[in-house]
Amino acid sequence: MLLTVDIGNTHTVLGVFKGDQLIADWRMASSAQRTADESWLTIKSFCTDAGIRPSYIKGVGISSVVPNLTDIFESIARKYLNVNPVTISASLDLGIKVHYKDPSAVGADRLCNAIAGFKKFGGPLIIIDFGTATTFDVVSKDGDYLGGVIALGLESAASELHRKAAKLPKIDLQFPDQVIATETVKSMQAGIMFGAVDAVEGIVRRIKSELEGKAKVIATGGLSTTVARHTDVIEACELSLVLEGIRLIYERVEGKSRKE
Numbered sequence: 001m002l003l004t005v006d007i008g009n010t011h012t013v014l015g016v017f018k019g020d021q022l023i024a025d026w027r028m029a030s031s032a033q034r035t036a037d038e039s040w041l042t043i044k045s046f047c048t049d050a051g052i053r054p055s056y057i058k059g060v061g062i063s064s065v066v067p068n069l070t071d072i073f074e075s076i077a078r079k080y081l082n083v084n085p086v087t088i089s090a091s092l093d094l095g096i097k098v099h100y101k102d103p104s105a106v107g108a109d110r111l112c113n114a115i116a117g118f119k120k121f122g123g124p125l126i127i128i129d130f131g132t133a134t135t136f137d138v139v140s141k142d143g144d145y146l147g148g149v150i151a152l153g154l155e156s157a158a159s160e161l162h163r164k165a166a167k168l169p170k171i172d173l174q175f176p177d178q179v180i181a182t183e184t185v186k187s188m189q190a191g192i193m194f195g196a197v198d199a200v201e202g203i204v205r206r207i208k209s210e211l212e213g214k215a216k217v218i219a220t221g222g223l224s225t226t227v228a229r230h231t232d233v234i235e236a237c238e239l240s241l242v243l244e245g246i247r248l249i250y251e252r253v254e255g256k257s258r259k260e
Contacts, residue, residue: 001056004246007064009132015243024050032068036075060085061250063108097144112245118143130221
């Protein structure tokens, strides 16, 4: 079995694969205050509840945008699972060309999305990931990573409004019944949620104008299904895309190592 770890700024998503099947996945807060030992106890508890023996895990793949947490999960892999983890970066043989001026600056999660998205849908492809930031990643018809867009995430937008405006409360990220709102919470929801839809549609339109041929548009991230219900631009939602990408990269890297 393979343990995949997607470390984001807000949450860390864990998934266990048996072959190419994701058999269990969990979400925990991304906290640098938690030690490797404490994080391991959480992972062990997740596995126990799912009927998975940690001893069955023979590999670990990590995608991380939080360097301090990368070290913690690499330590867990070595100390408790007795394996050397594969930590995703552009320096690995990913099987794709990365058309970024500095490939090392591309987030590992974005590379995983690109590889898993192309594997399932082909290209050209636009992948929208609704996380702490909302990212748009573009894959060519040949599977190359062309670059993309980084925009403010929905949760980040709501938090910033609450933090910087004394009278604006914390809100749930859901769509109000209409854009013209008559109370503060719904006014904020209208601005953030419908604003996100319009941003998606506008940015996708601009990306497509720069691409040759028609591009498919998919989305991932916790709020992807919520936003997708309010736009025709998003054609499919794949909630485990980063985990799938970690698996594909892990298998490529480890397969090449065994051949060598």
